[in-house]
Amino acid sequence: MLKKWITMLLCLLVIASFSACGSKKQENKPDESSEAVSSTDQTNQSDESPLKVYVTFNAMKEFVTAVGKDKVEVATIIPDGMEPHDFEPKAQDIAGLSSAKIFVYSGLGMEAWAEEAIKAADNTDLIIVEASKGADVIENTDQEEIEEHGQYDPHIWLSLKGAESEVKNIKDALVQADPSNKDYYEANCDDFISQLEDLYNEYNEKFQSVEKKSFVTGHAAFGYLCRDFGLEQNSVEDTFAEGEPSAQQLTELVEYCKENDVSTIFAEEMASQEVSQTLADEVGAKVDTIYTMESNEDDMTYLERMSDNLSKIYESLK
Template sequence: MFKKFMKFFSIIAIVLCFTSCEKASFKENTNEDNNEKIQVIVTFNPLKEFAMAIGKDKIEVKTLVPEGTEPHDFEPKIKDLKQIHNCKVFIYNGLNMESWLKKCKDSIDNKDIIFVDSSKNIDAIKINNSYDPHIWLSLLNAKIQANNIKEALIKVDSKNKDFYEKNYKDFSNNVDDLYNDYKEKFNTVENKKFVTGHAAFGYFCRDFGLEQNSIEDVFSSGEPSANKMKELIDYCKQNKIKTIFLEDMVSPKVSETLAKEVGAKTVKIYTIESKEDNKNYIESMKDNLEKVYKSLKK
C-alpha cells in the first residue's frame, strides 16, 4: 500500500512540475509578446534600408513589392492587404511611385496604421504633369526620407525616442561624409555629363551638379525611336562619353548597342529598387558615385 501511495505521489509531483514549467514558459512567452518588435511594411528596398538603419532590432520589416518588380507596376493581392492591415507602420515612397496606393488604403479598415509618405518635405523635380519619384538616389533626400521614418517610429514607440534619434544621427553622419567626399571630387571634373539606360538619376545629378542623358525616360517608356537613338549617338560623340551605365531592371540590349556605336564600355549602376550584390544603401551609393566619378575623370 505504501509503495502504491509513493508511486501515486511521484506521478502527482511530476504533473505539478510539468504544469509549473508550462506556466513559467507561458509567462516567458507573454513577456516576449509584450516586447515584440514593431511590425513595419515598406513598399520596396530603399525604404527598408532606411527603416532598418533607424529601427534596427526594435522593428521587423517586410517588403511588399517582390524583388525584381517595378514598384509602379505592382498590384497588391489579398494576402498583401492582410499584411498591411496587421502592421503598425506602412512606409511608401510617394510622388506616385506607388500608383496603386489609394486603392490599397481604401481597402484597409485599420485606422491605427501610421502611413508614412517618405517624400514629405522633399523638393521634387517636376516632369510634365508629374514628378520624378526616384528621390532615394539623392543622398540629401535620403536624410529627409530617413527623418520621416524616424518621426513615425517615435510616434509609435516614444519610450525609445533616444534610440531612434541616435540611429538617425549615425545614418545622417555617414551620408554627410559620403556626400562631402564626392562633392569635392565632382568639383574637380570639367565634364559633368554621363549616360544611363533609365533616367533615374535626376536627384543624384542635382546633388552634385551633373547632367544625365538616358535611353529610357523617367517612367521607363520603352525602347527609343530611331531619331532618339541618333541623338544619343551624337550626344555621346560630342561629349566624349566612354561609359554607358546599365541598371538591373532595364533591358541592356539598347545600351549595349549604343556603347558599341560610340566605342564606349558598359558599366553596372545601382538603382537600389531591389537588393543588389548584397550591398546596403551607403555601399550602393558609394559604388555609384565612384563609378560615375571615374567615368568623368580625364
C-alpha cells in the same frame, strides 16, 4: 467487541488518508498572485516584440532597418526583380497591411497602388509614412508623363540628400509607434545621416574637381543625384523607363556621346540593356551597371551601392 474496534480504527485511517490527499492538492494549486506574475511577464514580452513594418521596396527597407535595427521586423511587399511602377498588390499583401503597425512607401507616384492598398487593408491603427513628404522634389516637364504618372520625378531615394529626408520621416513614425525607445531611434537616425553626409562630402569634392559634368544612363532615374552634385544625365529612356527611344532620339544621343567623349553608358540590372549596348557599340563606349536600389541587388547595403554608383560616375567623368 475487538472486531468492532478494529473496524472503527480502519474507518478513521481511511478518513485521515482522504483528508491528507485533499490537503496536498490544495498546496500544489498555483495561487492568484502566481497567475498575476505570469500574466505580467507575457504582457512585457509582448511589449518588447519588434514593430511590424511593411515597406514597398528595398531602399525603404534599408532606411527602416538603419533606424529601427533590432526593434523592427520589416516585410517588403514588392518582390526583388519587379519594377515598382508595374506592381499590383495581392490579397496576402493586403492581409499583411491589415495587421502591420507601420506602412512605409516612397511616394511621388512611385507606388501608384499604395493608397488603394491602404484603404483595402482597413487598419485604423496603421501608421502611414509617405517617406518623400516635405522633400524638395523635381517636377516632370513632359506632359504625357505628367498625365500618366503624375507631376513629380519619384526617384528621390537615389539622392543622398533625398535619403536624409526620407530617413527622418521614417524615424518620426517609429518614435510615434514606440515612444519609449525615442532616444534609440534618434541616435540610429543621426548615425545613418552622418554616414550619408560623409559620403556626400567625399564625392562633392571629387565632382567639383572634374570638368565634365554629364553622363549617360539607360533610364532617367538619377535627376536627384545629379542635383546633389551639379551633374547632368542624358538617358536612353525617360523617367519611367517606358517604351524605346525613337530613331531621332538615338541619333541625337550618338552625336552627344561623340561630342562629349562619353566612354561609359550606364544601365540598370532591372532594365533591358539592349538599347544601351547598341548605343555603346555605336560610339565605342562600354556598358556598366548602376544601381537603382529598388531590389536587393548583389546583397549590398544602400550605402555600399550608393558609393559604388558615385565611384563609377566619377571615374566616367575623369
